[in-house]
Amino acid sequence: MATIHVDIVSAEGEIFSGEASMVFAPAVMGEIGIAPRHAPLLTTLKPGEVRVQTAAGDEQFFYVSGGAIEIQPHVVTVLADTALRAKDLDEAAALSAKQAAEEALRNRGDTIDSAKAQAELLRAAAQLKMLEKLRKIKQ
């Protein structure tokens, strides 16, 4: 029986790699089934499960929270997202990153930077120790 090579990868690691007789994936326009020698296809995935049927007849399930799938006659590559993606979700993430930057910049004017304060503290502690020693010698 003809098989097709399947790679399921995410940015944080490889999820699956092996031969399959049939692959099902939740494409953005509806679920697709991919048999060996499928025409070249490139499409995005929506959150759902990718099913891989091996030649031996057993089936494996992988959950993907979106991504893309590339199909070549003998290779299927699933580029899975690790995070749930949506336009407004991304927008919110970008906004919070911007706000963090503004927050950091606003603190620029403060004279007491935490690193500076720490250095001052160390110096004060050293001075105190010195004073104590001097006092002991005098006694």
Next chain:
Amino acid sequence: MPSIKEIRIKIASFKSTQKITKAMKMVAASKMRRAQERMSATRPYSEKIRRVIGHLRHANPDYKHPFMVERPAKAVGFIIISTDRGLCGGLNVNLFKTTLAAIRDWQKQGAEVSTCLIGAKGVNFFKRLSNVKTLATVTHLGDRPHVADLIGTVKVMLDLYRDGKLDRLYVVNNVLVNTMTQKPTVRQLLPVAADESDESKLQKLWDYIYEPSAAELLDGVLMRYIESQVYQGAVENVACEMAARMVAMQSATDNAGKLIEELQLIYNKARQAAITKEISEIVGGAAAV
């Protein structure tokens, strides 16, 4: 000469410091191993995605995505990945030095430079610079950064690039050469450099079936590619941080050992002197009686 008790207290304090640095070294060593595993786990994704981009470029050479078009560089963006915590030797300082050199280079050419900072050390350092704009920051990713934490910061830069407000995008992070050496590296993210290595195998003319449109797909794939590159940088930087901390803590432990040895000598001498003095006092006393 300091008193015996003082020396003893000092030795005890050095010993406890040594215990801490030793523990930190061992923690860093095990974390480094895990970070290296994560580093190699990111490789398949970026390889596959690069291949898909290569196919896409080959399949429709006429269509040019903005991320692939070279423009004259008037504004340059840097994504700078630093650590959140210190105690890792000169890791961050070296990185910032390299970054500043690259930034000055661009500024000399008249380009406007803006940055996107990942890691608390970078935020602390770059907020003091007045001629560099900071557009986005993210800190406290921990030892196990996730792609989800980086999406926002990267998107800020990508949006600017798409609007033509940035003409180049670089990522700066430490690259792990080996445990002893970490090399600060500046890599170009945008425009995406052409990868021609796959070309020869794909001589025949063919095209994908696209669902939905080619442009939309390419946009999504490219965005994920950039994100994965930044993520890879972040993971590698964690590995570097741990390696640098391991080396720094090892030398701190060694130094503490040396100090303890020296103090022990002084302590022994002081103790001996005190005993001698006491004996001579007793002998003197006995003689007087």
